[in-house]
């Protein structure tokens with residue numbers, strides 16, 4: 001399956017690449033959501049960082065994750 005076959009709704013999307021966060025693991029999970037769901041995206045990425053990488057799920061982590069959000073045009 002090609003990436004295009006995901007049939008993402010055209011428009012502005014936001015993405016968090018776990019590999020861009022400070023961590024000793026070699027993780028390349030990418031989480032994406034439409035621009036209108038930025039909060040859901042940050043929630044999901046913060047939860048991932050806490051569950052899988054042992055970070056404390058607090059406002060500091062949420063803020064760090066939020067700072068890595070990238071804009072993607074689909």
Ligand SMILES: [Zn+2]
Nearest residue numbers: 018027029052
């Ligand atoms: Zn990760």
